[in-house]
Amino acid sequence: MRVTFPHMGNLFIPVKAMLQYLGVDVVVPPPSSKRTLTIGAKYGPEFACLPLKLNLGNFIEASEKGADTIIMAGGCGPCRFGYYAQIEHAILKELGYDMKLIGLEPPQKHLTELLAKIKALSGTSSWWHIFQAIRFGYRKAKAVDEVEMAAFRSRPRELTPGSTEKAYAKSLEMLDRADSEIALAEAKRNADELMSAVAVDSKKAVVKVGLIGEIYTLLDPFSNQYLERTLGRLGTEVDRSIYLSEWVNDHIFMGLVKGLRSRKKACEAARPYLRHFVGGHGQESVGNAVNFARAGYDGIIQVFPFTCMPEIVAESILPEMRSDYGTPVMTMIMDEHTGEAGTLTRLEAFVDLLARKKEVKEVSCK
Amino acid sequence: MKGYIGIDVGSVSTNIIFIDDGGAVTDAIYLRTQGQPIAMVQKGLKELSGKLPAGSKIRGVGTTGSGRNLAGIIVGADAVKNEITAHAVATSQVVPGVQTILEIGGQDSKIIILRHGVVTDFAMNTVCAAGTGSFLDQQAARLNIAIDQFGEIALQSESSVRIAGRCAVFAESDMIHKQQMGCGLPDILAGLCQALVRNYLNNVGKGKEILAPVVFQGGVAANVGMIRAFEQALGLPVKVPPYYNVMGAVGAALLAREAVAKRGYSFFKGFGISNMKYKTGSFECSGCSNLCEVVQITEDGEIIARWGDRCGKWSNAVREDKIS
Numbered sequence: 001m002r003v004t005f006p007h008m009g010n011l012f013i014p015v016k017a018m019l020q021y022l023g024v025d026v027v028v029p030p031p032s033s034k035r036t037l038t039i040g041a042k043y044g045p046e047f048a049c050l051p052l053k054l055n056l057g058n059f060i061e062a063s064e065k066g067a068d069t070i071i072m073a074g075g076c077g078p079c080r081f082g083y084y085a086q087i088e089h090a091i092l093k094e095l096g097y098d099m100k101l102i103g104l105e106p107p108q109k110h111l112t113e114l115l116a117k118i119k120a121l122s123g124t125s126s127w128w129h130i131f132q133a134i135r136f137g138y139r140k141a142k143a144v145d146e147v148e149m150a151a152f153r154s155r156p157r158e159l160t161p162g163s164t165e166k167a168y169a170k171s172l173e174m175l176d177r178a179d180s181e182i183a184l185a186e187a188k189r190n191a192d193e194l195m196s197a198v199a200v201d202s203k204k205a206v207v208k209v210g211l212i213g214e215i216y217t218l219l220d221p222f223s224n225q226y227l228e229r230t231l232g233r234l235g236t237e238v239d240r241s242i243y244l245s246e247w248v249n250d251h252i253f254m255g256l257v258k259g260l261r262s263r264k265k266a267c268e269a270a271r272p273y274l275r276h277f278v279g280g281h282g283q284e285s286v287g288n289a290v291n292f293a294r295a296g297y298d299g300i301i302q303v304f305p306f307t308c309m310p311e312i313v314a315e316s317i318l319p320e321m322r323s324d325y326g327t328p329v330m331t332m333i334m335d336e337h338t339g340e341a342g343t344l345t346r347l348e349a350f351v352d353l354l355a356r357k358k359e360v361k362e363v364s365c366k
Numbered sequence: 367m368k369g370y371i372g373i374d375v376g377s378v379s380t381n382i383i384f385i386d387d388g389g390a391v392t393d394a395i396y397l398r399t400q401g402q403p404i405a406m407v408q409k410g411l412k413e414l415s416g417k418l419p420a421g422s423k424i425r426g427v428g429t430t431g432s433g434r435n436l437a438g439i440i441v442g443a444d445a446v447k448n449e450i451t452a453h454a455v456a457t458s459q460v461v462p463g464v465q466t467i468l469e470i471g472g473q474d475s476k477i478i479i480l481r482h483g484v485v486t487d488f489a490m491n492t493v494c495a496a497g498t499g500s501f502l503d504q505q506a507a508r509l510n511i512a513i514d515q516f517g518e519i520a521l522q523s524e525s526s527v528r529i530a531g532r533c534a535v536f537a538e539s540d541m542i543h544k545q546q547m548g549c550g551l552p553d554i555l556a557g558l559c560q561a562l563v564r565n566y567l568n569n570v571g572k573g574k575e576i577l578a579p580v581v582f583q584g585g586v587a588a589n590v591g592m593i594r595a596f597e598q599a600l601g602l603p604v605k606v607p608p609y610y611n612v613m614g615a616v617g618a619a620l621l622a623r624e625a626v627a628k629r630g631y632s633f634f635k636g637f638g639i640s641n642m643k644y645k646t647g648s649f650e651c652s653g654c655s656n657l658c659e660v661v662q663i664t665e666d667g668e669i670i671a672r673w674g675d676r677c678g679k680w681s682n683a684v685r686e687d688k689i690s
Contacts, residue, residue, distance in 0.1 A: 030655055031654075033654065162682065316573075328487060345432070345449065348451070349450035353484075353486070
């Protein structure tokens with residue numbers, strides 16, 4: 001059995017770590033590329049959203065590398081992502097790819113089922129060993145998130161263009177290679193050192209933007225046209241409403257790790273505008289926009305794939321939040337387009353707007 | 367005369383303007399881009415140099431529009447800015463106190479909201495080009511009327527026909543049906559203007575607070591039928607500034623003036639570039655599966671810029687060569 005799973009930004013690092021810890025033979029699909037997208041768009045239904053197409057492309061490219069089993073998350077709720085695992089499996093079957101599907105239903109409702117599936121995957125591992133593997137994966141996710149946050153801080157302030165990118169890529173590679181708790185701790189130390197060695201202008205005035213929206217396009221740079229990198233290059237420090245480790249804590253550990261931002265808090269913040277679940281991360285998007293506005297961020301960018309229903313609901317609510325807090329919000333919709341000029345124009349104009357607004361505010365304060 | 371050049375390279379038109387030190391426009395050149403941005407920039411600059419009095423001095427140059435980077439490399443721009451910022455800067459100068467800018471160009475349409483001279487919000491059409499200049503052009507051609515008569519004819523309408531405005535395809539079939547039913551041309555054109563305005567306000571203008579003074583600009587602002595449709599829909603007077611079709615270029619020139627004032631000198635390469643040989647080419651990089659389309663530009667045989675690569679392998683190589 002050779003197991004693969006879809007890409008979503010850096011997700012492959014902790015998932016691979018966990019599976020390999022359990023002795024599973026893992027095939028990581030090649031990084032999402034234009035080829036992945038072309039394959040996915042060719043075989044996926046035209047009206048499906050971008051994540052489905054990229055998932056499909058990932059599976060086909062992984063199968064070319066010898067994968068025969070797919071692990072794919074499921075869901076139950078207004079967002080159609082819930083049936084993507086089944087649809088993708090059916091499409092692959094029709095195309096003649098004989099791959100086994102292991103669908104993981106959301107652990108909030110099916111925790112024992114999830115654990116049983118992981119146990120079955122790992123063969124004869126004990127529950128203790130499984131616990132250790134999940135913990136190892138979580139620690140990797142946490143390390144990856146911290147390196148990413150360091151990149152968010154240094155990108156807008158770097159003295160040599162591209163130096164953050166280089167250090168970041170190298171750091172991820174080191175974290176990815178670590179195959180034990182001890183090696184991971186060592187890799188994390190080296191990565192921290194590498195990230196703090198990036199020469200920055202610490203006095204530079206930067207604008208701060210909070211990113212919210214649908215989890216896949218938020219976490220996956222290929223699908224959002226390298227939003228964070230572009231914003232960094234435009235002199236913007238970004239923060240995101242969702243990080244891998246927070247998601248794992250909320251959804252797999254049931255919020256056991258304290259001190260992290262949680263889904264519950266986001267939903268509380270959304271209360272004046274949206275009081276119930278609308279599928280996906282729609283409710284969290286509204287709540288996180290409020291949280292970013294309260295924390296004094298200069299602007300908020302919402303990102304989601306074309307036709308994403310939960311985020312369309314959030315989008316229509318955001319203007320009200322905006323008029324209460326005065327924080328500008330821009331929405332970016334992602335689809336198959338790979339021409340980056342349009343995205344760049346909008347981002348540049350938005351950053352100009354924020355910088356100018358900040359300047360005027362600071363002058364009037366003096 | 368001393369002043370600044372502004373260049374707006376759009377999908378449909380390439381506009382070049384000259385402003386004097388005080389920011390007043392003295393020359394404006396409007397060319398069709400025809401898919402050849404470099405040749406049009408060269409042609410426009412040549413034309414401009416012929417129009418300017420002898421001994422004129424170019425203090426700086428700015429570029430904007432979707433071809434801004436390309437044009438910026440060719441001319442040696444002091445400011446390379448997106449269209450939204452450029453339009454906002456220009457309009458604030460021409461119509462002080464402006465609070466809403468409606469802009470409809472060849473392929474895109476945008477709305478810019480300003481308060482106290484600062485942009486506070488904007489939107490651009492995202493997934494649909496219905497209601498932009500290209501569509502009006504195409505319909506005028508189909509009805510066999512010159513685009514510059516479009517508005518005048520629409521104004522003759524006494525009772526406009528309702529046309530579906532959500533999608534250019536729906537609009538076109540609706541227009542044909544009404545035309546075959548026997549509706550008059552002025553009524554159809556007026557109906558089309560109203561449909562485009564409705565679509566613009568529901569799509570681009572969705573959720574925006576539109577307050578007076580409202581300024582309408584971009585190539586489509588030449589159409590008096592569209593001006594009237596906007597005024598009816600908004601219940602507000604709509605102003606069209608002089609040079610409404612080159613406002614992006616005006617903004618680029620004003621931004622260049624700002625940049626040169628800060629830096630103290632200009633990067634402008636001179637009018638000689640009209641006679642240089644530029645060649646653009648693209649190749650597909652095979653370094654990874656992204657297969658990026660890398661574009662490179664040569665000036666008299668020397669590579670001056672490359673872009674399109676996601677990893678920076680090719681574009682950085684040019685930059686490093688230049689530094690060393």
